[in-house]
Amino acid sequence: MxxxxxxxxxLKELIVSKKMLILLGVFVFFALSGPLSAKFEPELMKAYSSKLGPGSIINVPAPVYTDAYKDTFNNLKQAGIIVVILLVCSTIVDEKRNGTAxxxxxxxLSRSSFLLSKIASRVLIFTLACGAASFVCILYTFIIFGEFSIPNLYLAFLLYWIYGVFIICVSILVSVLARTFTQAFFAGFVAYFVISLLNMVPYLNRYLPGRLNTIMSDILSEKTLPDHWTIPLGITLLLSILSVLLSQRIFxxxxL
Amino acid sequence: MSYILETGQLCKKFGAFTAVNNITVKVPALSVYGILGANGAGKTTTLKMLCGLSRPTSGSIRIDGEELQFGKTHDSRLGFVPDVPQYYKWMKPRELMLFVGNLHHKQGPSLTSRIDELLHKVGLEGCNQKIGSLSRGMKQRLGIAQALISEPTILVLDEPTSALDPIGRSEVMDLIRSLAGELTVLLSSHNLHDVEEICDRILMMDQGRVIADDSLLSIKSQFALNTLELQTEDMYLLQSAASLLSGHSEVLEVEILEDKQSLSISVVNLRAAQIYIPSMMSSAGIPLSLFKVTEPTLEQFFLKMVTAR
Structure with missing residues (x-):
């Protein structure tokens, strides 16, 4: 088939339903707001401290261009991922309920093809959004700060992309399991919450997908890459593949 | 007779509830086969199993001699239209047809001409609206057109007229009628009139079981009502005829149907009654303006079968 x-x-459906536009818009917005907030946050803080009255002093370090990346990534890791969950977790459940599946x-059409097409189209628009956000963030950081280069910056974007793909695969699994959009939405957030919570478990967190966020932060702080950083990367890829296989098996x- | 679709002891259970109970059916090729039953009789579950959308608990399904397995559909041999067809609302009819054609590996001028032909057949050739704004009747006709793209040998229609207004219903019925002889049509309905109008073979279901499976003619002849209808010039003569017939030993029941100004007469022997009743009327000087055997309706048969269970 x-x-x-x-x-x-x-893909066309993602364009017509404006899901692609929403994802691109949100990611580009974060890519623009990161450098802007990094540049002007200290000035806003100073302005605020002057309103607090005499004797109030807030020491704000001078902004540097790496802050732009940190702010952008912080937004993408949290709000960006939540938008991804919102856009993806209804994928299969909607088709099942509408009767279009x-x-x-x-x-x-085989059920595997049906599922793989859904995953591939979502991963593609996420990749486009990541690409656009990276380009805009680097360019805008350069325009504002005159500098942009960080060692392994590409790796930070790559790790974010892999983490996002993992979230897409889990959201698809949730969508396959759910019977209603509300169930899918709720279960998607529970899954995200569990993933975030596991990142707080000592020792274990070194091997889980949430670790990729810590590695990203280390890269943006210009720290050296942690030892065995490829292990959580490999585990995230493995869990993504397992999520797809499990979704396929259940579906x-x-x-219908 | 060759059979395009056969089921053997087909069974579907949802926990302790048996939706479809040991159905064995043979659908002759090129027939218009109606599955008739009240809501919850198991019609849709049966059709879903035939289309590979629901896994049978036990039993077998054969399409054109080939065993059907759950999750695998017979790509181009089976066209399915659900009761309320839902397609992508943002597409236009032609776009949907093109999409379905491409899914079936059809493209180029042959696909375009097939789409033109089918859209013309269902009366949607000039329709440039998005599917989301189409009426239910139009969606149902589009559903039939898209199901025919692959030139299937069986067209499965689940309650094709249930959600339609009288005009939409009439259009869909005409369309189905026009397909008779071109391919096998399998349709489910709880509307006895629809089934009676277009089907040449009927499967009656009640509570997941088959209560009748035969040709319409055979079902009707098996269920002779032994009822006659008689009309006279006026009500006075009708009452005289009623009292005359009530005294006959072979007449079981006489009922005056005031709305039709006629008598409904139940008799022991239909053939004999066709001779002695006109003779009695003639002797009594009662002229008959109408005298006919009342044909049993499918509804009467269905109700009798269900009540008997």
Whole structure:
């Protein structure tokens, strides 16, 4: 069966439903607001301290260009990922409830192809959003600060992309399991909460996907890469693949 | 007779509830086969199993001699239209048809002409609206058109007229009627009139079981009502005829149908009654303006079968 046809349809649907525009808009907004807030936050703080009255002193260090990346990544890691969950967790459950999944699957399309097309289209728009955000963030940081280069900056963006792909795969799994959009939405956030919570467990957190966020922060603080940083990376990729396989397995057994 | 679709002891349970109970059916090729039953009789579950959308608890399904497995559909051989077809609202009918055609590896001028032909057939050739703004009847007709793109051998329609107004219903019924002889049509309905109008073979279901599976003609002949209808010129003559017939030993029941100004007569032997009743009327000097055997309706048969269970 022609998976390419379905993939093209899924992409077009993401454009028509404005999901792609929303994701791009949010990511580019964060990429612009990061350098801006890094530049002007100290001045705002100074202005605020002068209003506190005599004797009130707030010491704010002078902004540096790495702060722009830190602010951008902080927004992308939290609000950006929440937007991704919101946009992805309804993917399968919507098609099941609308009856469009049954419509497609009676055309001889395999359930695996159906699922893979959904994942691939979501990963593609996430990649575009990440690419646009990276470009805008680097360019705007350079315009504002006159500097932009950090060792391993590309790696920070890559790690964020891998973390985002992992979140997409988990959201798809949740969407396969859920029966309603509310269930999917709720379960998606529970999954995100659990992933974030596990990152606080000592020792174990060194090997989990949440560790990628810490590595990103280290890169942006120009610290050296931690030892064995590839282990959480490998585990995240493995968990992403397992999520896809599990989604596939469950979806194959589901009645529509 | 060749059978395009066969089920053997097909069964579907949801926990302790049996939705479909040991259904064995043979659908002849090129027939218009109606699955009839009240809501909850198991019609939709049966169709979903036939389309590979629901896994049978036990039993087998064969399409064109080939065993159907859950999760695998017979790509181009089976076209399915659900009761309330839902397609991508942002697409236009032609766009949907093109998408479905491409899914079936069809493209180029042959696909374009097939789309033109089908949209013309369902009366949507000039429709440039988005699917989201189409009426239910138009969506149902579009559903049939998209299901025919792959030139299937079986068209499965789940309650095709249930959500339609009289005009939409009439259009869809005409469309289904026009497909008879071109391919096998399998449709489910709780509307006895629809089934009676277009199906040449009927499967009646009640509480997941088959209560009848035969041709419409055979079902009707099996269920002879032994009822006749008689009309005279006026009510006075009708009452005289009623009292005359009430005394006959072979007449079981006489009822005056005031709205039709006629008599409904139940008799022991239909053939004999066709001879002695006109003779009695003639002797009594009662002229008949109408005398006919009342044809049993599918509704009467269905109610009798369900009540008997």
């Amino acid at each position: 022609n998976v390419k046809v379905l993939f093209r349809k899924d 049954a419509f497609l699957l009676t055309k001889g 194959k057994e589901q009645e």
